[in-house]
Amino acid sequence: MTTSFTPGELDDDRVGAFAERLFGLYTDGLLTLMIDVGQRTGLFSALAAGPGTSAELAARAGLEERYVRECLGALTTAGIVDYAADGGVYTLPAEHAVCLTGGGSTDLAPMSAVVTLLARQVGPLAQVFRDGGGIPYEAYRPEFTTVMDGMSRGLFDDQLITGIVEPAGLAPTLTAGVAVADIGCGTGHSTNLLARTYPRSTFVGYDLAGDALDHGRAEADGWGLDNVTFEPLDLVDLPSDPPLDVVVAFDVVHDQADPATVLRRVHDALGPGGVFVMMDTKASSRLEDNVGNPFAPLLYAVSTLHCLTVSLARDGAGLGTVWGEQTARRMLADAGFTDVTVRDVPDDPLDSVYVARTASARAMASR
Numbered sequence: 001m002t003t004s005f006t007p008g009e010l011d012d013d014r015v016g017a018f019a020e021r022l023f024g025l026y027t028d029g030l031l032t033l034m035i036d037v038g039q040r041t042g043l044f045s046a047l048a049a050g051p052g053t054s055a056e057l058a059a060r061a062g063l064e065e066r067y068v069r070e071c072l073g074a075l076t077t078a079g080i081v082d083y084a085a086d087g088g089v090y091t092l093p094a095e096h097a098v099c100l101t102g103g104g105s106t107d108l109a110p111m112s113a114v115v116t117l118l119a120r121q122v123g124p125l126a127q128v129f130r131d132g133g134g135i136p137y138e139a140y141r142p143e144f145t146t147v148m149d150g151m152s153r154g155l156f157d158d159q160l161i162t163g164i165v166e167p168a169g170l171a172p173t174l175t176a177g178v179a180v181a182d183i184g185c186g187t188g189h190s191t192n193l194l195a196r197t198y199p200r201s202t203f204v205g206y207d208l209a210g211d212a213l214d215h216g217r218a219e220a221d222g223w224g225l226d227n228v229t230f231e232p233l234d235l236v237d238l239p240s241d242p243p244l245d246v247v248v249a250f251d252v253v254h255d256q257a258d259p260a261t262v263l264r265r266v267h268d269a270l271g272p273g274g275v276f277v278m279m280d281t282k283a284s285s286r287l288e289d290n291v292g293n294p295f296a297p298l299l300y301a302v303s304t305l306h307c308l309t310v311s312l313a314r315d316g317a318g319l320g321t322v323w324g325e326q327t328a329r330r331m332l333a334d335a336g337f338t339d340v341t342v343r344d345v346p347d348d349p350l351d352s353v354y355v356a357r358t359a360s361a362r363a364m365a366s367r
């Protein structure tokens with residue numbers, strides 16, 4: 001199908017502006033891949049160590065100079081790296097180095113790998129657009145495991161305890177010693193950080209992905225933790241006996257095939273006065289509210305390329321990444337949670353933290 005327009009129908013300036021925007025988008029897409037190459041190869045770390053020529057930087061990172069020079073051409077013309085023609089020296093400004101190296105929640109370089117990972121699914125995705133169904137989680141592995149870990153590890157290191165657990169009022173409970181499950185724990189870095197910080201509590205990390213759980217076990221062993229285990233489990237089978245005191249779920253609920261059942265199982269696994277901490281995407285459930293949210297296009301695109309389709313692959317609800325606060329609150333209430341508060345996550349504009357409680361023993365007794 002071709003589109004035809006009568007002469008004068010189009011505003012040429014708008015056509016030009018939009019075409020320019022498209023070139024900009026494609027350029028940014030390719031630059032994202034250059035950033036992924038830079039972080040995988042150690043080029044950014046070499047740049048962060050100090051200015052250098054392409055030969056010096058290549059030697060510093062143990063890379064082929066010709067590739068390094070070409071990649072630096074892209075990064076220089078994009079304004080990511082500064083270049084002094086006199087001497088052929090490249091410099092990564094300190095403000096850029098903070099965002100591209102060093103780990104922690106300000107290091108955004110690992111996130112570039114999401115684009116690389118999801119781009120591989122464009123062909124299969126076009127097929128399910130036509131045929132229905134979805135792309136299963138397994139199609140994204142094993143790379144998904146390390147990419148997801150790279151995205152969340154720095155945030156957990158910097159904010160899990162002080163930016164998420166403590167503002168939720170959970171520190172005294174966890175310090176005293178309670179039973180906790182981290183559902184959809186992935187590589188279990190969050191589980192291990194919690195277990196290390198609160199040695200009197202016991203932690204179990206559940207996930208479907210055996211390779212991710214192996215990472216969690218290896219880290220726990222390395223840290224000498226004896227209060228954490230990792231077990232394969234489909235979350236729709238979350239046991240309610242023995243009861244848990246706290247359940248945490250980081251970036252997990254929206255891509256479930258059956259999120260209503262998972263939330264109900266979480267509710268039923270928690271005893272009276274139990275607490276569910278759910279980190280999930282920060283958005284409205286209404287598209288019109290998300291127009292103008294600079295992060296919304298990213299969330300909808302990640303949804304289409306991953307979160308929505310992995311749910312539909314299991315004949316699931318297909319909530320999508322942008323299920324939004326209104327739907328999340330409704331589903332938490334439907335699952336039986338009585339008291340829900342929502343907070344921002346420091347250093348993370350993409351997520352909110354929901355703290356949902358089950359009814360207290362006293363409230364249940366008075367019913």
Ligand SMILES: C[S@@+](CC[C@H](N)C(=O)[O-])C[C@H]1O[C@@H](n2cnc3c(N)ncnc32)[C@H](O)[C@@H]1O
Nearest residue numbers: 152184185186207208209233234235250251252
């Ligand atoms: C987006 S990742 C988040 C991983 C981790 N919480 C983090 O923040 O790094 C979602 C995780 O949930 C797991 N998952 C998805 N559906 C599941 C299910 N039904 N049962 C168990 N795990 C599930 C996936 O294997 C994946 O590791």
